[in-house]
Amino acid sequence: MKKQETLRQRDIRTAWMLILPSLLIILGITLQPILTTFILSFFETSQGQIVPTEFVGLSHYFNFIKDPIFWATIKRTLYFTFVSVALELVLGLGIAQLINSHPPGWKFLRTSLIIPWAVPTIVNGFMWRWIYNADYGALNGLLLQLGVIKHYVPWLIAPQRAMNLVILADIWHTVPFVALILQAALATIPEELEEAAAVDGATSWQRFVRIRLPLLRPAILVALVIRSVEAFRVFDIIYVTTNGGPAFGTVTISFLTYLETFSYGHIGNGSALSFLISLFTMGLAYIYIRFLYRPEVNP
């Protein structure tokens, strides 16, 4: 008995020893920095310096609440998040369904999805920026030849249109991820289930809503959480496609944080903003899990 106790204790010690290197790295480069950022958000720093000088309490947070630029940025970020995630889910589900109906060439389609998924975000933004180019872009070239436009259009100079075109570029890269996840989940639904429903006279729409959709819920939830958290923090593709422009029309909350911190040198403001992003994404994940997660349909 006593020997077993010591064996167990030795096991625990070994386990901790094996986890320690990972734990130290993760604590050192995530937990410590995020706490420091949180603390920095209560301080003012002098221009160009990193060292906090003056304790200002919650005033950075209050300033944002009063700032119309902040709310306009939140609105744009939510627009980007909502529109891109909604389109990704609809298109992703559509493509997953299409692959699962096994039309000629479905394997080729499934393999093809991997390509846009694997393209690095920055290259994706660069590619679309080249397509949207006002003077030499392929979009202008194509639409002119088709007779849709009479002259080349500078696509990215109108804020709202620029935002929508960034969303299009983003979708090209992210729909495959949603489609692949949902397709894998669809493939696990037994055919007998739907055949039985069909025999009972269920229409294909009824079978989709009553059988497939509920069984897909866990996979949809995963895609939804991951994609909205990432869309809410979007930065890379905006940086390379529009650089926040025109006229701040594509500045999202992460981009504003970047500007505050690195362009304006407002470390305190930047820290407060980045902390708000963390809070929001955690809240988002919590809400989804709370309202969408149903243990009984979890396979």
Add this chain to the structure above:
Amino acid sequence: MRVRRSTRRNIWLFLVTIPVLVFIYAPITWLLISSVSTRAELLSVPIHWIPQNPTLKNYLDILTPGTSTSEVASAFKITLRNSLFIATSVTIISIIIGGIAAYALVRMRFPFSQPLLIGLLGTRMIPEVSLIIPLYILAARLRLLNTPYILILTYLSFALPFAIWLMATFFESIPYELEDAARIDGANWLQIIYRIIVPISTPGIVSTALFVFLTAWDEFFFALIFTNTLAAKTVPVAIAEFSGRYVVDISAMMAGGVLAILPPVLLALVFQRYIVSGLTAGAVKS
């Protein structure tokens, strides 16, 4: 009758498949065409869909820079090498350190193993931007700015939790009996990992390595902030920087873009079957 209906259905579905394939391939094809076009053709109006004088010069400029190559082309080769070094290092470190931790977390039941695993998932919610200021201060203090090492270290902040989580889900499915038998034979943890866990979960480890490599290759924000010389600049930073000024060497940019796409796309296509299993197990990179 039945056959005819299914044929019609297939034609219908095929007609839906075509626009999807066009949407996937059109942008990337245009990038490929641009990369073998001359500068004059890239800047021609009306647009030249098919280059009259296709050339590999843009690629050769990057891969074998001579005295006449542009700043853009010669920078690309260096940044490609940096990206490769950084992404490979992050992958190897995460697999080894993370694999050992994942084993301990799922196979050696001990207090706190469950909360630790959930905490790992929680780190995914932390945006990079909220880590950057303290990490910048740390990097400046350690004189690690503009070195690949600060990128390797900071990339571990997202790669390591993810690698541990993904490998933990794969290791969990290995039957305990195998391990117990080895234990009775007196094998220690290293031997168990090496002789049992690794051989059985090779697909899971390959899939994890693939995801980590792709995410590290993709990373932009840390690289943008921590590097401003060619000593450590990565491909995404070079592309973002040059794309702001098309005048420099637009044709080299296109070839650079294709070269930046090649490693992740080829890896993903070759190891295709590991991707779906990884997506469903960890569902992380997107």
